[in-house]
Amino acid sequence: MTRTSQKIPQYKGAEHYHGRFPLFLNRYRENFMLPMHSHDYIEICYVAEGQGEQYIGEERIRVSRGDVFVIPIGTNHVFRPPSLQKQHSLEVYNCAFAPELFRPLDLRAYPVAASFLAETGEGRPWFRIKDSELLLIPLFDMLHEEFQQVLPGSEEVLLAGVIQLLAYLHRYRAAAGIGRSPHIPDSRMQAALQYVKNHFHEPLTVRAMASQCNMSGRHFHRIFKNTTGQTFTGYIQHLRVNKAGELLRHTSRTVQEIAAETGYQDAEFFTAVFKRIQGVTPSQYRKNAAQ
Structure with a gap:
């Protein structure tokens, strides 16, 4: 798949944030219309239903339910379903946020979040985790519903939920014995x-x-x-x-x-x-x- 013949767009998070709160969530049915792209925010993608492929950088990766991808700022990627047939749908939760999301916090008290931010700046490698038991689906469901409703206290709930998500991702990596990005084998x-x-x-x-x-x-x-x-x-x-x-x-x-x-x-x-x-x-x- 040749991607050098056209300029890859970079999407801006500010177009999707609720006011000044630098976070947005969606559940998106992947198609063939969205181009290869990058963004000026960090994105955690969770494959909620179906299977397909992820084109990321110069790689093409088979994906299925329970796959989690952490996409740093500036990383080129796009998901693709197997076909346009309904039974071949690929649905992905996207939790996207700017590093400024954690500005109200003293990150010395949140070392997991601090480590995550250090790993997801522009130019840093992406990584992939497998949620084999689908334990993160309820958390993504809750975050998505909370983001859509915009209730009093939603920002606090969403920030707490993202920190919880980062803690789970940290545990998964530790349990797998991964001390570096798991997509980079020796x-x-x-x-x-x-x-x-x-x-x-x-x-x-x-x-x-x-x-x-x-x-x-x-x-x-x-x-x-x-x-x-x-x-x-x-x-x-x-x-x-x-x-x-x-x-x-x-x-x-x-x-x-x-x-x-x-x-x-x-x-x-x-x-x-x-x-x-x-x-x-x-x-x-x-x-x-x-x-």
Whole structure:
């Protein structure tokens, strides 16, 4: 996807804030109209429903419910749903705010918030966390409702809610053993990911990849999941299904031929995996793409 031919817009938070309170929240159904963009505020994005992709910087990342992205000021990104079909919708909570949100606080008493601000200034790397148990959904629901209602005391409730959100994100990172941005793997994991992307159609196992990285299988799987937000098997399945979708859209090969080309000798199993990820069978996917 080439993005150098056009200027990437930067959105201004002041256009969305309630008065002088530098925060806004929305729940947005992603589409193909919003361009790649950056903004002059910090954004915490939470995938509430569906699945799709996030283009961020020069990367393209598969996303699903429970994915949390922390987008620093000035970072280029955009979400995309799998298609315009209703059953393929991708809905994302966006909690966006300027660093000035915390100005009323003495940040010496809020070290987690202070650390977060230091990590999300312009030029800092983005990071991703997986809320596997969907524990943050009630908090995002509450923040979204509070922002829409604008009741007396809403600013205090929203500020407290954002601090609570930052505390949970800090805990998730600590529990995962992440001392730096989890999307930046070490050189061994970078090499492993590149190998998987080049050989996803071949039989691959955690054991073999762990040995290649000189790690135990358990340690490799933990680092792999922290880096990608997916299990090793899930990551490969998404790579295979993405390639299969491309072949279904652009070639006349049969479903069985595409299954074999993407690493599945059992066409029925391939169809089951494809439907679980895309929501439709390969044949229906091809039909929808042709409409």
